[in-house]
Amino acid sequence: MVKELPIDPDDIRRSGELKLGSIPVNAYEAPLAEERRRYGDAALERIGRDMLLVREFELMLNSIKREGAYLGVAYNHLGPAHLSIGQEAQAVGQAFTLDPRDKVFGSHRSHGEVVAKGLSAIAKAEPNALREDLTRWAGGETWRVVRDLLEDDDPQQLAINYLMYGMAAETFGRRTGFNRGLGGSMHAFFPPLGIYPNNAIVGGSAPLATGAALYNRLRNEDGLVVASIGDASTGTGPVWESFNFASMGQLRGLMDEAHSGGLPVIFFIVNNFYGMGGQPIGETMGFERVARIGAGVNPERMHAQSIDGNDPFAVIDAMRQAREHIEAGTGPVLIDCQTYRLSGHSPSDASSYRTKEELDRWAAADPIERYFGRLVDEGVVDGDRQSALKAWAEQTVRAALEVAIDDRVSPRMRLRDEPEVMAGLTFNSTSADPAEASAGETSVAEADLPHLQAIRKKSRIGVADGAPMPGSKAVTFRDAIFEAIVHTTAADDRIALWGEENRDWGGSFGVYRGLTEFLPRHRLFNSPISEAAIIGAGVGFALAGGRPLVELMYADFIGRAGDELFNQMAKWQPMSGGLVQLPMVVRISVGAKYGAQHSQDWSSMATTVPGLKVLFPATARDAKGLLISALRGNDPVLFFESQRLYDQPEVVHPEGVPVDALPTPIGVPNLVRRGDDLTILTVGATLYRALEAAKRLHEQYGIEAELIDARSLVPFEYDMLLESVRKTGRLLCASDANLRGSWLHTVATTVTAEAFDDLDGPVTVLGARNWIAPPAELEWEYFVTADDILDAVHERILPLSGHVMQPGRGGWAVPSDSALGL
Amino acid sequence: MATEIRIPTTGNAGEDAVLVEWHVDVGGSTREGEPVLTIETAKSTLEVVAPVDGTVLEQRAKPGDDVAEFSVVGLIGEPGEATHPAETHTHELSAEARAHGRSLPPESTMGGEEPAEPSPEPPVPAPDAARPARIAASPRARRVASALGVDLTEVDGSGPLGRILAGDVERAAVDATTATDAPPVQSVVIQPSAVVPVRGVRKVTAQRMHASLSEAAQVTLTRYANADSMLQWLDRIRTSPGAASAPRVTLNDLLLYATARAVVGHPVLNSRFDWDGIRQFDRVNLGFAVDTERGLFVPVIRDAHRLKLGELASQVHAAIERARGGRLQPDEMAEGTFTVSNLGGLGVHWFTPVLNAPQNGILGIGAAHRDGDGRMLLPLSLTFDHRALDGGAAARALADIATAIEHVDVLDAF
Known part of the structure; x- marks a missing residue:
């Protein structure tokens, strides 16, 4: 869409005077x-x-x-x-x-x-x-x-x-x-x-x-x-x-x-x-x-x-x-x-x-x-x-x-007597009744939306003849989110979207490109650069009966909205005794290639505050299904997206990205690959590096890795993971969150306790090193790579015959680093 | 004041001795250094000598009692001398103190009395040479080792820093036994032609058989079953129209089939012994002995009493094949409730099968032979644990097994 507000240099450069006017003080006077x-x-x-x-x-x-x-x-x-x-x-x-x-x-x-x-x-x-x-x-x-x-x-x-x-x-x-x-x-x-x-x-x-x-x-x-x-x-x-x-x-x-x-x-x-x-x-x-x-x-x-x-x-x-x-x-x-x-x-x-x-x-x-x-x-x-x-x-x-x-x-x-009670007050885990929603006001009919029509021409699956397809030919992660938003906003008028550069530009990463043509301004508008107000206004909007979908351009900006996310959005359902619902979704993009203040995966940090559901899809199908579930649900949800994946077609789910609005259940991990020798659990974009590692383990060492994508951190159902670990006896977890305080350590502790006698090696957690995220050129020194995964398997779990380790420190926690403050 | 008679160390921290006999009765006199009682430890019999001259005032243990090392079993003093109140009599060591081979501090002294003699400092036990160093093995490896009876000290670890992994234990369990190549030694003592290490399956079998025979009260009953109908039925099965495409059925399969269906009606036999209670079952998990090059394996067919003949046969054959290939998983040999051992193929008629503890019954099957009337008779040998059931119950169960064999072709008719 074209700019509605032209900037005229003649006006801007003309001299004049700004008059602020007066403000009354104790002006009231009446008998x-x-x-x-x-x-x-x-x-x-x-x-x-x-x-x-x-x-x-x-x-x-x-x-x-x-x-x-x-x-x-x-x-x-x-x-x-x-x-x-x-x-x-x-x-x-x-x-x-x-x-x-x-x-x-x-x-x-x-x-x-x-x-x-x-x-x-x-x-x-x-x-x-x-x-x-x-x-x-x-x-x-x-x-x-x-x-x-x-x-x-x-x-x-x-x-x-x-x-x-x-x-x-x-x-x-x-x-x-x-x-x-x-x-x-x-x-x-x-x-x-x-x-x-x-x-x-x-x-x-x-x-x-x-x-x-x-x-x-x-x-x-x-x-x-x-x-x-x-x-x-x-x-x-x-x-x-x-x-x-x-x-x-x-x-x-x-x-x-x-x-x-x-x-x-x-x-x-x-x-x-x-x-x-x-x-x-x-x-x-x-x-x-x-x-x-x-x-x-x-x-x-x-x-x-x-x-x-x-x-x-x-x-x-x-x-x-x-x-x-x-x-x-x-x-x-x-x-x-x-x-x-x-x-x-x-x-x-x-x-x-x-x-x-x-x-x-x-x-x-x-x-x-x-x-x-x-x-x-x-x-x-x-x-x-x-x-x-x-x-x-x-x-x-x-x-x-x-x-x-x-x-x-x-x-x-009696808070401890029945865990379900406090869980039920924290999350209602219900979904909006479609019957109570009025159809969303849109500028054009869903079927006539040009960008949606363009997506519809692409392949729903990202693999052709065994080879990956480019994002121009197959539905990407970005397209899938777009589709989810089109479906849900068309079905429910209570959903409104705002965030920085959301309208016209279509968001910093183009996820909303084409959405300006679909949603009128009162349903999609540009917010000021005010992360606290973006989130806080969403909380008030939801408490009043709305269903906001707001955006933080980078996970690194969570700090700017810390109170609104962690003390307001997370708290009002449980602080009301579960008597109000706060249906709100915050899309948060996790950066890459942008250095220390724009490349941090803070999804683990978000899980430490009770009261927020935390989702982190890694494939286009899951992004669409989970966003639909989040937007239909009646709970506050942080929805993390990796910028590495926006152009990624669907190569994990063989059934591809559904055309329809199919929800994906929140809390259930996805079994990506079957294997009997080693279980690998990943969060977010690390999935693709784990897939590469699994391929090399198979081809070079005859080891079959079972790969599970967490998809949802809060809530997270352990059944699939425990069943897998009981079979393989070995678990390696990897994400792009900093190793210290990673949510995966919570998983590791739980699995170690629940499946102790089945373990054939220590549960090993990999994550970003406990440094700042360096600039793009040094990025793979910092994040987990497929090589890091192989090294960790070799050194911590199961020696790989003939494997040669990379020089330098592995991606897992060691006490000597801890003593140094890393 | 009276002097205590204490049990010396048994040499094995925490191990009790048994008091065999007192040499001096209460009221009898003792001389320092002369035996006052005899105890027996796991290793030897020891005389305990009187610490002082005097009269035995009290005996706190009697022959046959377990007596803890360093415990006080009697008092020597002057006749008529007061002894400690009864509740302070036994100087029991706490489990923790016993485990560490140290006595507790002396008990508090009574008012006015002289402090009790400090108990002699027991020797600090030397590091137990027999105790193995801490073994690095994964929890799963330990679990598998326990299930297979593998001694982890004899397993080489392939994991990081030599940690023993589950696969190492499984390999150790099925390792082919190898002869040692010790050089010949000149000696009048007869030299073995080979020394077969007692490890792996041999060790498991040895331990189990020894434990079974040393713990259970095993009695074997024998009787015949008429095998005519069964053999005719087997012929009919093998020549029936579907036989070519169906799993091959053997005589052994028919015997297992009949046995499972008979045993399910005798929970007193289809049971496991435990001093805390005999566990009877209304399902038959039927074990059967398989002789392989690697040793004896007993795979278990779950709910065998419910399986149709064909299902049973295919499961049995698959298990035999896995057993011979060394691929049988530990859990395939667990949870049995009754076992069958068939030596008929080797020409044996009667034998005394050894119970597969803690199961209370095992059926031995011998080679069938004809009697004077031309009937084919099958010898059955049923061993049962007399701790769990009595002869009559076992005999009735054996009779039912024989009947089931005799009517095997119509067992599923109703």
Whole structure:
């Protein structure tokens, strides 16, 4: 496709001046009488009530942590308590205008936002739908406790009891909590009320909320998304990446009309002026005022403003304005909500970093006291109303606490008893129901897609008359991935693709060449060079109901997206107690010939983090089948591809690459070659070097190797491998991952234990040397070669008559190298 | 205070001795250096002498008891002298201490008493010359060696750094025995014309036969079976229309066929002996002895009682061929429940087959001959383990085997 955005040198070189415009600071000003007219006295009282309940939950935790009891109820809580006493106006003001379907993503200090959003949703939800949501969550386990022990005739109060119980039980690690007690208070969430993950990673919610907003925009869904992030989180890269991702020009300039507009996300900076103890303003950041960030991101300055976060009306006003901007299609919005944490960072915080005078002055500006003072002064409520509501809050929290700490009704999960339970919470291993997917929007019909037609003219098998065929004549690994994506995106509109240089260019290695003609921009777009936002937005997109297929151009860039891959993508299924699904696939290309920062196979590293399926196909047929399985599946998947293989036709599976969308089962290795003398297990492109080694073992030494391609590292079914090793008694494993920490060592340990008495030699693991990957000219000093495999067989397992070893060190681990740090 | 009578070292760390007799009764007097009791070790009989003059106050072991080396078996002192409380009597060594040939520290002394004499430091055992150096062999090689009864010290390893691999063990097991070419020695002692090393199959056979005869209570019953019907049937089979294309059936096949079907009805015989319990089987894994140049092999036909005659015959012939070619795998000789040994072809009539331990039965088949009435009689010799079953049960089983042979042609009729 031709460029849509010409670069005009005359424009570029013309002189002028960039004007950034102004950003309002504490601009809200309205008499209480106006707010009474706008919202009504009942709503004003509810704002006060909600602030009291938000604070009471924090007071309860504080009391439990410091004194081991709350209102006479004794309990010892092992976990943390990151409290937000003093910030109630911010939480309740934020939630006040939100619709139940609007989503909030919180921080590690977000009890207040969770409770406030829950209260707001309960007040606004349709009662029958609300009851349905509450009774269905977690198979009704939370509901049954509340129904039996926290029953109330008033449906609103009953729902509030549910909210407080679910949150308390989750905080205390109970199976009946919002997330089966596996998330804890820093990670609690409850999607039925629009409460999306709290996030213990600073700023972690920014990319996730961006992705959820992206879902709304690209899928034409209503609703806005709020990311509550701290002021100190503006020091992190993923937060800046998210600001930009939500603002990128194509959203308003290049998407078709139906999908045009900035993302409906509010970056709600809970600015309490401290990280833990460090101060962003004046100490750790240069912006002098948080809201200034907006001016650097887009021409609308993200509609940024600084507001008085201790006045709920100021917060409500800012949220109302934000909604107007978003509905006008000019999101995102940045709100610098200035407030103050009267409590410490945690109960162990001695507040040595701030003065008593500062604390006293902010205590005098306590949002709850000031708010009720105004309501009483103006006659909205009686003078004793505050204490009556405080008593109600205490009673509500105390009742929830008593039930939440009762082991008989609020037990903990027994994680070790049944391995299948934790496995089932980590991976659902289900696939999307084709019936629930609507057909994907495409620019042309699948059958009319030129690139697909070109592929269809090629041979499905890569061997003719016993000789390998060139990629121009036979379907390649690259073609197979293309076909898998065409099939699945045409069948399911929820799949959207993004990554660096994905559109027009077709990805750095041409895998998407021809796809721009097939998928409209709202299903395939170029992301900024923002690996954290690429992955993090995918996580939010999936949590919201989408099925993202995103790309990291090189495995080496995993580091740039480390938190999003390993703490977000890997965690939310198990941290939800298996109650949400995160169907997401990340294609990751493993480089070669590009030296130390572009040639690393980090698939082994990825397997060390529980919560990610890790696939690494090595043939065109498997690439197509496994990608189809991954895209239809409902689990997070890292899909590794070797750049060595993109032009490789199918020479392993005699049946070739299927024309149809045939899934390959995830977790089952592939038996590539049969033999009785030696088993070789490979990962990824090493397969082809092992095939060469097997050929030479056969021709030169009469040794028949049985060759198995792992295909899937997580999960991995051992049956085939163990059966083979029991037969041959010998196992050699090889991959391009660095030897130290290679996943193959896990395999070696397992096989050695399971088949010990069958082993006729030590299980031998080969991998890339524990150096940097050198430039292309030196590459085969570094990676495993067929010669390395023969040497390892000869020296470690079974001497080969007449074999002459290569000079230098073999490809297996030796203690003397280890002592040198290699 | 009393002096302990201790058992000296048996010379083999951890090996118990047996107390043969006391020479001095309780109350009798002893003189230092004179025998007080006799023990027997694996190697010899030893007199244990009294450590002091005095009176035998107590005997803690009686003739026939196993007594551990360094254990206290009696006390010598003044008549009427108090001895230690009963619970401290036996100075048992822990298994670990025994394994290391060292005694435990002396027991804590009683209040007011003098410390017990430190037990003499036992000699540090010299490195056991008989114990082989650590052998480098793969786990699989060890498993195969154990199954084939191969001594790894006699196997050369072909693996890295001389490690013994499974294939090395398999080759060692079937290695043709070679005569030693020792030079002739002038001597009045008769010189063997050849010395055949007891290794490989010979060694396995030797060990098994010796173990069988030394452990089981073997009794052999004999009787005839009328073989007329069987021989006629064999003729009919061989001349039947399909015979040319079917596996060749031999008399031996018919005997195995009949035996398996009879034995399955006698689980007391179709069983294996173990002191923990006699394991009876309702399936017959039928072993049969095959004499080869390499030695005696006993391949096992699984579930022989269920096989049709043709299936059985083809499996038997294949096994015989593999046995003669030295290609029989260890697992093809495992898991048998009953065995047949046929010496009829060599003209033997009666013999006493040796049990294939731990199986409880083996049937010997002799050469058939005609009686005065012209009937063809087949001699059967059934050896059974009297530990597992009694004569009557064995006789009934043998009668059923004979009946099955006599009616072999109609065994599968119903």
